[in-house]
Amino acid sequence: MPIENSAAPASHPSVKFGKVGVLLVNLGTPDGTDYTSMRRYLREFLMDRRVIELPRWKWYPVLFGIVLNTRPGKVGKAYDTIWNREKNESFLRTYTRNQSEFMAERLKDLPNVVVDWGMRYGTPSIASRIQALKDAGCDRIVLFPLYPQYAAATTATVNDKAFEKLLSMRWQPALRTVPDYHDDPAYIEALANSVQRHLATLDWEPQMLVASFHGIPLSYFEKGDPYYCQCQKTGRLLREKLGLSEDRFMVTFQSRFGPEEWLQPYTDKTVEKLGRDGAKRIAVINPGFVSDCLETLEEIAEQAAESFHHNGGENFAHIPCLNDSEDGIRVLEKVVRRELQGWV
Structure with missing residues (x-):
């Protein structure tokens, strides 16, 4: 019997589907400039096997014995000099959120498209945003690592984390990964x-x-x-x-x-x-x-x-970087519209 004609169990929640998600992903940011926030962020970043390719037996003693005890304070002071005081967050978070909101505005002619943003390290996580898009009815997602040039330590690790989330999902969304655009x-x-x-x-x-x-x-x-x-x-x-x-x-x-x-x-x-x-x-x-x-x-x-x-x-x-400027958003929009072809 076709699924659409079957009666779902009474306790089964209604399932949303038919939308297309666009997930913008940047590197990441600590939640604050304090020691604990910096250590948590650096730990996730520097444990990534794509970032540090040394054997774990060689790298972990250095990471946990030296780096994570000395660098959080030093890096935290550096972040403090460039912190967005108005929003109490890093400018990377501010700009990435703005890019997502401006992108959603520019894609209003595509009513089935939902735009969101996440971070490879820190919050909001890639896994949480893929789940949120799926819950919103997105059974197809365009994953956009925000790196014009491809590197395994940036683009590939974003893709890895998305695929890791898919491993845990019963109903996986179809996923497209955006390639580099270094010469666009x-x-x-x-x-x-x-x-x-x-x-x-x-x-x-x-x-x-x-x-x-x-x-x-x-x-x-x-x-x-x-x-x-x-x-x-x-x-x-x-x-x-x-x-x-x-x-x-x-x-x-x-x-x-x-x-x-x-x-x-x-x-x-x-x-x-x-x-x-x-x-x-x-x-x-x-x-x-x-x-x-x-x-x-x-x-x-x-x-x-x-x-x-x-x-x-x-x-x-x-x-300054292109950030959330008119030109910057135009570039991201062009790439996204190209990758949405055939889905919308």
């Missing part, structure tokens, strides 16, 4: 627009535009991760879009952690060298970050600026 013309145009708009507010012109991407260990690249190549292509396309010569633009990598060699050139060493070598005016953009966060607001806008000035530089500009 709309993304490159949005980056170029943001550079031009920001530089137009300055009364000086940078001698060098530095495109700083988050780094990964060199060994990850050597094992086949495409991240380095995609960052280089994003950089080249942005430089060409801006009409800059190769001697006025460079790609660098930031945020290295631990003793292992990471992708080079390193952003911090590059900024120091530019100052020592006589550059007086530079600007830095972070094309790999969809939203401003600790790595952009504190590591670049504060630390890198201070380092540049200390080494002889005079003018330093940090160009």
